[in-house]
């Protein structure tokens with residue numbers, strides 16, 4: 001990073017975060033800085049603590065209290081410190097958009113309402129409880145749905161959408177939220193290659209156009225290399241790599257992960273062909 | 285062919301047979317023990333058979349002479365059931381949410397649950413008698429009796445539905461910076477709505493039945509009429525009223541179970 005980047009307030013600052021579940025240590029002294037406007041991939045084998053880390057950053061889980069100094073700040077606002085959530089956590093959460101692997105939409109509500117819930121954080125209580133969203137927010141919601149390409153499903157029940165469409169609705173929710181940071185936990189893990197590509201493109205576009213900071217957990221390194229300039233790699237709750245994604249060659253991965261590297265790099269062959277396929281389709 | 289089978293395994297192990305025998309013994313002992321208390325006299329059915337025959341004959345043909353009056357009172361009974369259920373639903377929503385483990389902490393939901401248990405434990409007839417004393421004879425006492433008892437039942441059913449929801453959509457709402465009330469309105473209520481509607485309709489059905497009975501202690505409606513004509517030995521009229529009750533309750537049951545199917 002340049003010197004100028006260093007003086008600005010980091011979008012996400014995690015300091016010596018530990019998290020112990022009854023069985024094992026899910027996060028083991030994680031520290032990282034992410035600057036505003038970055039698009040960062042978080043990779044690691046299953047169980048390496050990616051989801052746990054993201055949930056802590058959004059204040060959906062709290063770290064260990066015993067270890068001194070385990071803290072998270074987002075855009076200069078504290079999220080949690082020493083195992084306690086900040087008191088104004090809701091106000092800060094409203095600035096963080098979260099995209100879940102299982103979409104976490106309310107299936108029985110229309111897509112439009114699901115997307116409008118992004119505005120809840122800034123609405124007065126009487127409006128949110130009566131469901132009378134201001135015109136401005138409804139326009140914003142429709143605009144967001146148009147932007148992710150599913151505006152024609154606006155009044156369908158969310159449960160009737162395909163996985164890829166649901167994930168794009170979840171991204172539209174973060175747009176209505178006017179999130180300054182988007183945390184995406186394996187947004188493409190349950191999607192087919194074509195839907196995965198569209199979801200990743202949508203995230204990359206939002207990052208480029210709105211300067212939104214994006215942190216995305218991925219299972220496949222090739223997606224990280226393709227869409228994210230920077231990658232952070234986790235292994236057993238520790239950061240083992242933090243740098244340009246281009247440095248993550250198969251041999252570098254093998255150095256980091258040993259036998260587990262296959263789990264992360266195996267899709268490279270499969271999806272390399274799909275990348276060339278789409279390139280051909282675009283060219284042709 | 286001649287694979288030796290362990291013949292001992294053809295019957296269950298002796299311990300199991302013993303337990304079974306013991307269970308039957310306990311059942312028969314219980315029945316025998318309550319025999320005298322309940323004054324069971326099967327012979328009375330035979331010796332008093334002729335009496336019962338004439339008694340039954342008194343019921344027929346039913347006397348529908350006052351049918352307008354009966355119907356009016358039946359409609360009042362419906363009104364009692366409607367208001368008793370409606371008030372109960374309104375109260376059962378907050379109480380049901382407070383009873384749910386995934387909404388309220390233990391120090392709130394334990395006391396609320398005990399309160400709802402006591403509403404449920406006491407029969408609506410008992411509440412009806414108490415409210416007749418408190419607010420006087422008439423339908424309002426019936427409404428209050430059904431309301432208290434049904435709140436206890438619905439709050440429990442509602443909270444069980446809330447505890448069975450999928451937590452992920454709620455977390456999705458929470459991640460947008462929503463507060464607890466907004467999480468409930470957007471994350472929980474849409475998920476439990478079909479079950480809540482179905483439970484409420486079911487309770488309405490049962491409350492129509494109960495409302496005919498609470499009248500017997502003076503809490504208004506057809507029950508009052510029934511009680512008066514039974515006491516006056518007007519059996520043909522009693523038969524007419526019972527037929528009206530059966531017809532009404534059946535119609536309500538059919539309509540409401542149709543409606544309930546729409547929501548599940």
Ligand SMILES: Nc1ncnc2c1ncn2[C@@H]1O[C@H](COP(=O)(O)OP(=O)(O)OP(=O)(O)O)[C@@H](O)[C@H]1O
Nearest residue numbers: 021022024026044045046047048049050051052053
């Ligand atoms: N709620 C929980 N209770 C107990 N253990 C948990 C809990 N959540 C996560 N863990 C444990 O923490 C470790 C890290 O889990 P985490 O979900 O963060 O991994 P992950 O990197 O997201 O894996 P995946 O790629 O499979 O999603 C795992 O060993 C997991 O078993």
Ligand SMILES: [Mg+2]
Nearest residue numbers: 050051052186
């Ligand atoms: Mg995960």
